[in-house]
Amino acid sequence: MTPETRDVLSRYYGYAKGALKRLGDPKPAELKAAAAEGYKPGRLEKPKHDELVRRMREACARLDERTILSAFVAGVGGSWLRGRQPLVSYAFARHLEEHTADPTPGYDHCRTCGIPVKAEIEVADTIVRWHLGSVWNEGHEEYALDLEEMLTLEPPAPTAADRAVLHAVLRAAAESPPACTPGELEKELARRKLIPDGSKYGRYGILEALAEVGVLPNPLVAPSWDRFVTQAERWDASKKSKGSARSDIVLPFGAWRGALGVDWKRAKKLFGIGR
Numbered sequence: 013m014t015p016e017t018r019d020v021l022s023r024y025y026g027y028a029k030g031a032l033k034r035l036g037d038p039k040p041a042e043l044k045a046a047a048a049e050g051y052k053p054g055r056l057e058k059p060k061h062d063e064l065v066r067r068m069r070e071a072c073a074r075l076d077e078r079t080i081l082s083a084f085v086a087g088v089g090g091s092w093l094r095g096r097q098p099l100v101s102y103a104f105a106r107h108l109e110e111h112t113a114d115p116t117p118g119y120d121h122c123r124t125c126g127i128p129v130k131a132e133i134e135v136a137d138t139i140v141r142w143h144l145g146s147v148w149n150e151g152h153e154e155y156a157l158d159l160e161e162m163l164t165l166e167p168p169a170p171t172a173a174d175r176a177v178l179h180a181v182l183r184a185a186a187e188s189p190p191a192c193t194p195g196e197l198e199k200e201l202a203r204r205k206l207i208p209d210g211s212k213y214g215r216y217g218i219l220e221a222l223a224e225v226g227v228l229p230n231p232l233v234a235p236s237w238d239r240f241v242t243q244a245e246r247w248d249a250s251k252k253s254k255g256s257a258r259s260d261i262v263l264p265f266g267a268w269r270g271a272l273g274v275d276w277k278r279a280k281k282l283f284g285i286g287r
Contacts, residue, residue: 072108093144181207182276246263250266
């Protein structure tokens with residue numbers, strides 16, 4: 013995605029408030045150019061569960077984990093915002109086994125992986141969010157799109173400044189009081205102004221990603237980096253979580269507390285960032 017297309021789509025979908033004020037609504041010619049690049053606003057993909065599982069496995073097999081880990085560091089630091097989401101998608105897909113959809117009666121999501129039996133993805137909307145730094149660990153059906161696009165990109169190496177930002181984020185978590193909640197940690201990161209884009213949900217997403225790979229530990233679910241965690245396991249663990257059932261801070265980060273701190277050994281192994 014070129015910077016021009018990113019700006020057009022961010023204005024179209026209303027993500028970049030500054031761009032909306034500065035540049036106004038996209039012109040038909042701009043939208044046509046975005047569509048020619050493969051990002052037509054409103055275009056839907058409607059893949060089925062089994063197809064998405066196959067696509068994720070195939071894309072994941074072609075990606076190098078060191079590329080994914082380095083891209084995340086660059087994403088946190090701000091030199092390449094697109095690098096944030098692939099860590100979550102890759103962690104989910106790396107142990108995903110081929111299986112057929114097994115939905116809970118009355119629901120559309122597979123109990124094994126959480127992917128809908130029939131998904132619906134607006135491609136341009138989804139991808140531009142990632143290019144603007146969005147990252148989250150729900151909406152598993154989108155991960156195939158993420159990993160497939162990563163195969164076409166050349167992530168830059170993280171800078172020393174990127175690494176310093178991630179280290180500062182981890183230090184903030186490690187220094188938290190024992191009773192610190194996920195919401196309080198996010199507010200502390202905001203107070204310290206550590207993450208360049210300054211978005212509340214950008215901060216939450218980064219913390220969720222760190223929890224998914226076990227750098228921010230929790231007592232309820234295993235790191236998805238280590239093994240596949242089924243949707244049924246997540247549902248059961250959510251019932252044991254001390255957070256509100258209506259909270260948008262989902263597991264695994266939702267079960268982190270300050271007393272759990274940071275798994276520095278894992279942070280060193282994955283990101284090369286130690287205590």
